[in-house]
Amino acid sequence: MTDTDETTMIRIHAVVTGMVQGVGFRYSAVEQARRLGVGGWVRNRLDGSVEVEAQGSAAALAQFISWLKVGPRWSQVEHVAVTGIPVEPERGAFGVRADR
Structure with missing residues (x-):
């Protein structure tokens, strides 16, 4: 890991x-993101998946993505599709958004 990884912001x-709803996935994602200093949001989708937008340092997001691939104790993650999106100037604390 380089200094750039620790300071470069990505989103x-x-x-x-997988089995990611009804198992505390959103709550655990909020805890994990806040612990890592990652901003953004998480929400359930109608198709049974969980959607996440997250912004932080490359190093923090690498750790967060690794966590998403495992999830909390009772979840069974099958797949995580990650796409880079433009960084937003203001990133608030990580939280839960209304289901979609």
């Missing part, structure tokens, strides 16, 4: 599939 959109 990602992710869709997590």
